[in-house]
Every structure is written in C-alpha cells, then in structure tokens.
Amino acid sequence: MAHPSQLGFQDAASPVMEELLHFHDHALMIVFLISTLVLYIIVAMVTTKLTNKFILDSQEIEIIWTLLPAIILILIALPSLRILYLMDEINDPHLTIKAMGHQWYWSYEYTDYEDLGFDSYMIPTQDLAPGQFRLLEADHRMVVPVESPIRILISAEDVLHSWAVPSLGVKMDAVPGRLNQTAFIASRPGVFYGQCSEICGANHSFMPIVVEAVPLEHFENWSSLMLEDA
C-alpha cells in the first residue's frame, strides 16, 4: 500500500506493473538528462560574454536538434507501445470475477462454478482494529489465487466508478450499461489496496478496493466458506 509522503509507485505485485515500473525508470532517466541539458544550456547562455548579432542560420545545429528529439521519442515510444500491447493480452484466465460499482461500495461475483457474490464496504474509521489502514480497509476482500491469470469484468449500477489497484497495475472505468474487461496476475501473496478512481458522489473517497492474493488451496477454502455463509 501507499505510505505517507510517497512520491513514487508502490511495489509491483504483477508482471505488468513490474514492466511499468521499469519503463517509468527508463523514461525518467531520459527526462533527467534532458532537464540537465536544458539547465546547462541556460547557465551557459546566462554567463557567456559572447555576442553575435549576425547569426542567421546554422545547418549543423538545426540537424542536431531535429534528429535528437526524434531519436529520443523513438527510444521512449518503443518500450511504451510494447507495454501497451502487453497490457491487452488476456492469456486463458483461470478465473473470471465481476466487479460492480455502486454508490458507494463494490460488489464482487464469482460465477464460474457456483453463484458466489458479496458486497465490499469500507470499514469506517471508528470500527478499525489496531493495525488496519484508514479509508483503505473493506469488510469483504476480493480474494484471488496467486500466480493465476484473473479476468475482471467491471461495470457499474448507477454512476461512473473506476476499479483501480495501483500495485497490480490495474485501472478500469466502471461504466453503467457497459462491460469493461481487464486482467492481471498476482505474482505474490499479499493484500493490495486501491480506491475508486472516478468521481461518483459524496462518498467517492470511501469505497476502497482490497484484493487478497492467496495460494490456491486457501482460495478454495475461502470460497467454500463464503458459499456456506451465503
């Protein structure tokens, strides 16, 4: 999860997010070098004693500052497009979960084998147990098996919402009347937090998403328990 005064991304919990982190580092280094170059040029221009009022053109520098940005853009675009298409791959999901956005909670349906569905409300601050996170905990977590491709079908019952979990590298709008699809693989067991990412009313900030990735055996036990409770 996020920690106070955090500037960077959360640790990756899915292969796609790992790739996004690496691409971000790559792009940031390029941005850093360009910023350094601009800073150096500004300092050089401010401190120079040279003045030449009769410079009209210079083919060499024109070529340099045309080709160099083009090369830089290609260096950024190629890995970017690679990740873009990587994110669209859906490779034979093991499980399909439907996430429906409501004002102001999420509901999850696991209907592949049995009819399992439950609502996920935020735990109010006054009801938090010691060690739980304010505005992030939910009463029922979306439990998924670890290392399994999961397909999520996202929609909404009333207004626009958005299902987002930063550490999994997933964000998809929940649009009423539309079914959006995304997929992820949780690379490691853990609890991953997200928050609704589309303004949806008074309690938009109070409908978090909690994904719990567990080994398959634990997932099966959990789903059996949930079906018994239902």
Added chain:
Amino acid sequence: KVGSENGLRLLGILDVQNTPCAREAILHGAGGSVAAGLLYFLATSRVKRSFDVGFAGFMVTTLGSWFYCRMNNAKLRVQQRLIQEGIKNKVVYEGTVMDPTKKGKAEAPSGPS
C-alpha cells in the same frame, strides 16, 4: 520501495538509490565527464569549451552505461521468468508423460499379453 522517501533525488526527480542502474550510470557519467573535460583541456587549454565537452561526455557516458545496464537487467529478468515457468511446470508435469526428466524412461504402452 524501502526508504524511497529518504532516497537522494537528483534534480528532485531521479531517485538514484532505489532506481536500478541509476547510481552506476550517474557515477560512470561523472567519471566520463571529468575524463573528457580534462583531456580536452589538456589538449587545447580552452576552459569554457572543456566544460562543454565534459558535459557532453557526461551525457554520452550516462546514457551508454544506463542502456547497457538496463539491457543486461532485462535479459536477466527474461531468464528469471523462464526459470520460474520451468520450475512451475516441473511441479505440474512431474510424474506424468510430459515430465522432461523422464525422457528415455517413459512407460512403454502395455502390449497384448
């Protein structure tokens, strides 16, 4: 990332401590910059132009070191994923006809008695 809020951020943006390859690239760039600038100055005795050459050396060395390190890291990541898949499949296929360690020891189909 552990300690990312305490990491040194060059120009306020580049976290050199927690970004893989960043620290090495910047250090190599600094070394390349000093070397290039110094050599040019020794050859020409032009101070201002030496700073320009030194800065160009910084850019080229940093970029070169960065891409070289990232390329190696990417290759290692691919190998790591292949190994992980191999280990996972080994567990899944172990004892079955698809077990690669059972080549040559595959059970022969039983013939008519």
